[in-house]
Amino acid sequence: MTHLLSLIDTHPQLGRPNPPLIVQTPETHSTPSKRKNASPNTALVVENDESLVKFFKRCLEHEDYEATFAANSEDGLRLYRDCAAFNVVLISYSVPRENGFGIDCLGPQRHGTELAMSIREINRSQPMIIVALDYRSASEVPRPSELMDIPLLTDISNFQLRHLLAKIEIDRAMGALTDSQLVRLKRFADYRVRGLGRAARGRTGQDLLSEACLRTLIGAGSTREGRHWNKYVDFVWHLTGAMRSISNGWKRQFEAAVRRKEPEAYLIPTFPIQDAVGREYSPLSNVASGDAGPEQCLIEKDEEDRVLAMSKDDAEATQVLQGLLDGLKKDGIMSKYGLDENQYAAVVKRILKLVGANGGRKR
């Protein structure tokens, strides 16, 4: 059994690792790799206005969607029953029930919302967008309370539609994460925050993961701000890349605060220590200048010693840990201590077990 445990070198600017080598293994691997095979998304558009149909066709094609169109709510429901599931269903708020039926513009429009209700009865989790271009804001659009969670498209500009589609894709990708992927993300986040030391300023792995998710959502319709997710990139790969970049940013912020001698840079203890009665206190709480006191050195040295002490009964683990602490790469460690690929992989597994994401440290 060959495991790939190459410790990836991260690119300092891109904040993303080199693509990992692919090694065949009998075990299940849902480890992140950059590219993802994604078939084109599908959309059902229920809209009777021809100019809007053309607009949606163009926009959806641009976003890699294969669109099916219906001009009234009855055809829309029939197509949905015959061809579901769709990645998204766009329903015009004022679509007629059948062709040839005029719309009373002054009367209540209900065929669009009725169609949305029928689709929801068939599939509760079907992502939908209601197109309500005649309204200025979402609060003005009358609709049943059961449909209040469906996003509304009130703006014809492309950015709103693109953003809504991207948001749906992200929600789907999040919902599709398996238990092992979620555990892997959590562990990754915990280690990254733990590596930040004082620069974490009291943040946890959950904070890091949450921030990565938020930036992805903010970057949903944008390639300029936030963290835009390309749907052809593995979602776990994307989130881990975001977490690398965010944690590096936190570190830079902390270093800048230290350079500016901001007292708050020291207010949050990184390694809380408990006193005799179990109360947490920080030995750094009185340090108020850019010159870290000897206590800080001791604490970090202590953490390093503690990690090494955990592996004292395992000579190979101690060697590999020492190599990692000294900044050696995988090949360097293997050649220095005469380990082959399998031995190295097994040792790293043992280290992960020993150290654990929160191993032996009270927070």
Added chain:
Amino acid sequence: MRNMADKKNNEERLERLMNRLAESVLELSDETVLAEVNESGTDPAQEAETTRLVLRQASKNFDSLEKRLCNLGHAIDSNDWHYVDGTYDNYCLSCGAWVSFETATGEIQGEAFDRSCLGNAYLIKRQEASR
């Protein structure tokens, strides 16, 4: 000086180690990842669920921001969020009211979040200003 150098050295060594361990977690098989959680006395399904909730909560926070702005009639260009020191800022295209969103806490501030869109008042002001 010795303390400063030692401190930096210790910090860097630990950071390097933890980052390498983080990367190595990505390379473990699904079975190994779940087995490790099990061995540490934690239920993997529970840990996965907790993580799922973290992601859902982040999504919910962002949803509530968007829905609130949409209900108040503001037109926010999602391409126009500007990030400065952990906070995203944007403004309504119709009335110019600003909104800021702190990613770490989910805290939302700004006049766009407190009042309805004033329609074209912003455009009118802009036109008047350009005369």
